[in-house]
Amino acid sequence: MKFDYPKAPPLREYSVGEGEATTAADQRILAKDIPCQAACPALTNVPLYIEHLLHGDPDACNAVNLESNVFPGVLGRVCTRPCEDRCRHQWTNTRGPVRICHLKRAGADRATRVVAPPPYFPASGKRVAIVGGGPAGLAAARELKRLGHDVTLFERQPELGGMMIHGIPRFRLPREVVEQEIRLITETGIHVHLNADVQAEGLQELSDAYDAVCIAAGTMQVHQLDLPGIPPELLISGLDFMHRYNHRQITSLEGDVVVIGGGFTAVDCARSSARAARRLLGHGGKISIYYRRSEHFMAANQEEMEEIERENILIRTLATPVRGRLENGHVAAVTLRRNVLDTSSQGDKPRMITVPDSEFEVPCRHVIVAIGQHREEGLLPTGWELTTGFRTSQPHVFATGDFATGSDNVIKAVANGKAVAEEIDTFLMGTRRMETVVRVQTVHCDGYVGRVRDHDLLDPDPMQVAQLQQRAVDNHEVELGFSPRGQQTNAERCYLCHYKFEIDQDRCIHCDWCIDVAPRKCIQRVSRVFCRDDGSVEDVIEATLAADGTYIWIDSDQCIRCGKCLRVCPTEAISMQRTERLHRPR
């Protein structure tokens, strides 16, 4: 018809405007819109839990975390926080990222009703054995139980928790926190066998007796350091040191301590030594960390580095130990050699170049070696081997956590534990029973979600930390959690990226009023839009003249969810949707 003008198709990102979006592209759009969630290995819905805190509901906040990352209290303290590196809030340099991790802890600290997430399916009659009761094994156990299977957990130590109990010092992660969250899992009806050291034979037996077996035995074999001049038995392994320290077998240390390594264990050993040696308060011997690369490559984050400094621990980098020296049968010194980094080298970690004639001796009484660990190869019966995707050469035997991936952090272990549970379920039931969709709901609240632009620019209250005197007493926790005000000001900073602002191109009349009020370059007049095969926007060409503008388009990547555009739009073309990843039974 004469007045039916041909038009460019309307732009809409999700495959549905309202309801459940199910395509792969929908998942990708969610990942782009909520970068922190995408960065979390367990895909925690960060903005949703922060929104619950913002509205003063720590129970709901904790429930979101419990569902996704299984150990909110633990991860709220020790997570490596990949989410914070991706948080939108730092793109504009407004006082750094949202303190996502600490807020998770705030929710866990203040939650009063903590209940285990509900089962997905009724009992299947299938039995699964899990070897290893660390974060991966526990996460797998919880999910398998929810999927309806009968789960038996075998742990070689007298208690569950793995690295969370034995590896991480209590002043970073109090025991009660771990125990409480483990109890929530085991109480759902998981059979637990403690002191059950399953080796190759045992594994063979389990594989005969159970419908599926999952190995989550971690990496208990430490990398050895060959240090001429000191017999290996006089070198303390970092893992061993932490285990003994956490079980109060090391209460005091005499003399200087040298810790070799730059990972979490090295730092934890040094901080634990500082406590054992009362070095915190300036007494006792010197505690030093020697690491072969630069500080940049150490595992500890900025806040922890500051605490290390405060606790009187020296960090010396770009040094590799070459030999040791004994006196009267005791360790007396380590000799190290300087390196420089080869900045031209490729890859994540640069190569090191030895500096000639740079050796120096560091007198010390103890050398703790924490340069990493690997899995016990002997655990697998002969002929078994790991393949890909959590599988092994035995069809009903699976592997997960550090045992499968090599030594990694708690959140990855949890994520892998959850993932393997679904693989096992699919194997047992012959079909994939869980699905992921994105729920898209239009919210009518005039774009107001309980926060205003000023909140973006808040200087958030920092987390409180214990005084050194306090820390010296019985492993007192260093980070004390947010004050109520700290919790509120920190929660208010989050843009709540699970809200999405979008323009209905068929209603938009190109008045540009939204562009005028927008606080940032979040809305553009664009002439061309380039989409990927799946329909998501890859790039746009901005238009200066009104006549060149095909669309007025919101770049949800730049949007800080202020709602101004929605309120000003005279044609009600702009909608606010709440998006949420749902993982649930099909």
Add this chain to the structure above:
Amino acid sequence: MQRQMNKRRLSEDEEIKAAGLTLDFDEIAKRGVMSKEEYAIAKWYGVYGSRQSGNLMARIVIPGGVVTTPQARQIAQTAENHAQGRINITTRQSLQYHWLKVPRVPDMLRELAREQVTTYHGCGDVNRNVAACPLAENCVHARLNVRPYAREAARLLAACHDLDNLPRKFKITWSGCPAACAQPYMNCLGLIAVTVLRDGQPQTGFQAVIGGGMGWKGFVAQELFSWVPPAHAVALTRAVALLFRDQGDRFHRGKARLKFVVQRLGIARCREIVRENLHAEGVSTADFCTGPLTEVAGSIPQRPLVDSRLETADGTAVVRVRVPKGELTARHLRDLAELSDRYADQRLYTTNRQNLEFHGVAQEKRPTLVQAVQQLGFETDGIEGICDLVPCVGTTYCPKAVATTRDLTDLLDPVVRQDKFAGIREAVRINLTGCPNSCSPYRIVDIGFRGMRIREQLGSVEGWEMLIGGSQRAHGWKLGEFKTEDCPAVTEIVLDTFLELREEGETLTGCVQRLGGGPFYERVWERPLGDGAQPDGGTGTGHVGGEP
């Protein structure tokens, strides 16, 4: 420094307002530029941004729509001095300059003040220019002369300092009779003079309606009181303004206007609050009526202001000046003032169709005056009819505009002037607004255009949402969205269809109200309307029948 966190749900404008509403334009002139905050506050002084950066607009308030000839001359002189000699008449009977520069503002204000003319409260979140029937004192249908009430209300509300920071603008109009020529149903507060039977006696007073409005969302005013004694009518304006001050949304500016308050609270609750406000100030509402009353004064023809029906009470003549697009030169304004001194009542009257009028012209002087006006290049007939196109300023000046209303006006002019439409010249009114703010109220006329851009395969072109069959109490029906180049053709189809379907004496709106939009839709789109629904995105409110 951290911003204060204790005023969370306030819009940015409210925060600026909270900091104070006083400006010194000499200080600003010395500096030569205005800050964002000063721009926001300048509105209270009637000074607003313009589309051309560096230009300002200033709106002169004309309470009740009357200027004396000395005032008119001063306004003309000041336009010449500071605003490139151009003056625009608005649909709320104010006058505007569009070519001001920052350094000229203080002199402009001082010059106007010489004749007690002001731009103060021309814009801003205050009671705006109070409008009234153009022919108030002399219309044959007027139940009473509303002009003094309009001027008194303007004086009162300007003097109330507790009303200088409302949530948004507040608009009052006074209509002399139920014909509603002053557009009471599309104002925040409309007062309509009525003569009703009370205790068996005819008594004249006001019906009060509130919560009407155009803007991005059209609302029809609802009845607050069916009768208010004239003595309390002005007090009522303040009581309603207080209702608005206290209840308007100060976070979401787009939903701040009184119409949203009425929508949110309901008319009954609003009525209670207004009564409380009146009682608090010692005004008894015992006499106020609610519920239907019968009007007993004489019947009123439809559209009493069209040329053929215009009738004065005292028999003097009215001579009207059709001001194309509402824009005048200073020279013309001065000449018209001169003519008023000579042949009329030494005043000029502004109308909501952006025209000017002479009142009190002796019948025998009428031809001379008409001729003089025509010699100035103005038409003196066709007012309130099809040729009296009313565009807002559009992209010519307005920073908000999306479309060039004046260009479309030029395109439509030859269409509506065709001889074949001679029979319907008084049966159609056409308004054109450049953006959804609806400064030219496009929903309440027979044919309304609202500017937009229409997406193409690549880029976009100017276009218009077109409504037909609107009236104050039943907003227009959406016919479609058309590119500018197609609007003349569509308009012609609509008018042809109207010619065909029209019943004797019917207006286009009457015809659409009788038949629905369907027949027009079918002719334009050459396809049936389907299930009778309005095309997508229609802004009309559905029809209740019967103008206004």
